[in-house]
Amino acid sequence: MEPTFDEKISIVFIIISVILTALLGWTIYQDHKKIEDRKMGKLISVMYYFIKNYPYSNELSKTRLTKMVYLADWYSALTYGRQITNINWFFDHYGPYVIDVYDTAENSRIFTIENTFSAFGYPKQIIRLSPGGKFQDELSDEEKAILDKVIEDTKYLNWTDFLNFVYSTYPIEISQRYSYLDLVKLATDMNLSLSRRSECIDADHRFRAKAVKKRSIG
Numbered sequence: 260m261e262p263t264f265d266e267k268i269s270i271v272f273i274i275i276s277v278i279l280t281a282l283l284g285w286t287i288y289q290d291h292k293k294i295e296d297r298k299m300g301k302l303i304s305v306m307y308y309f310i311k312n313y314p315y316s317n318e319l320s321k322t323r324l325t326k327m328v329y330l331a332d333w334y335s336a337l338t339y340g341r342q343i344t345n346i347n348w349f350f351d352h353y354g355p356y357v358i359d360v361y362d363t364a365e366n367s368r369i370f371t372i373e374n375t376f377s378a379f380g381y382p383k384q385i386i387r388l389s390p391g392g393k394f395q396d397e398l399s400d401e402e403k404a405i406l407d408k409v410i411e412d413t414k415y416l417n418w419t420d421f422l423n424f425v426y427s428t429y430p431i432e433i434s435q436r437y438s439y440l441d442l443v444k445l446a447t448d449m450n451l452s453l454s455r456r457s458e459c460i461d462a463d464h465r466f467r468a469k470a471v472k473k474r475s476i477g
Contacts, residue, residue: 302344302363304397305331306370308406310388314414321361321372321384322353323418326425329355330409333428335402336442337449337463343402348440354426355440360386369394427467 309327313319319327332342346359364370364386373385398406413421425431430445449462 300395300397302328302346302359303367303369303394305343305402305406306360306363306386307388307394307396308398308403309410310370310386312406313410316387317385319386321364321386322356323421324386325356325360326354326421327409327413328360330413330425330428331402331406333430333442333446333463334405334408336446338405339401340443340446342442343398343405348430348442350431350434350436350438350440352436354422354431424467429463429466432466 305328306324309324310316310319313327328344328346329348332344332346332348335341335343344359346357348355349357361372361384364372369389371387371389373387375383375385377383413424416424429449430440430442433445434440449466
């Protein structure tokens with residue numbers, strides 16, 4: 260039995276409704292994907308910059324690189340009141356650590372992961388740049404200056420000294436293990452006013468120096 264005119268109109272409206280709903284869902288998905296890509300792009304840019312400019316590439320294990328990204332976010336929070344990446348930092352048993360950096364390296368064609376061993380015979384994973392890997396740099400000059408500061412502060416530190424440097428930062432010194440680190444709030448909690456933002460990193464260096472001295476005495 261052939262549908263009536265009204266039934267045909269109803270079918271057409273149903274089809275149009277389904278198509279519009281699908282298009283709306285696709286648009287929302289694409290907008291969300293663009294936002295996530297921008298967030299991921301910032302982390303990729305930080306990782307790329309560190310690997311390209313760090314003078315001792317064989318030292319850039321997944322752990323060291325992750326903690327350097329943490330330092331970049333902390334320095335940025337101190338200086339500009341915001342992180343460079345969108346990482347939600349977690350204070351686990353071994354200090355600030357998340358899987359974001361390793362996952363990004365593993366899932367991006369820009370990076371490659373080299374499985375090797377440390378000087379003590381322990382497994383070690385070095386994150387390197389893939390040959391011909393290309394991407395769009397999303398770092399501002401201010402952010403690059405932050406990354407340069409991290410490189411300068413850490414490039415001559417052996418593994419033990421590097422860990423002590425990271426563990427003596429204010430967020431690690433005052434926070435409980437197995438908790439998330441709100442770096443922007445913690446930077447504010449250091450009672451640094453907006454007019455002193457340019458002095459923030461130096462203030463944190465003085466705090467770390469006191470912490471390291473206290474630890475060595477104790």
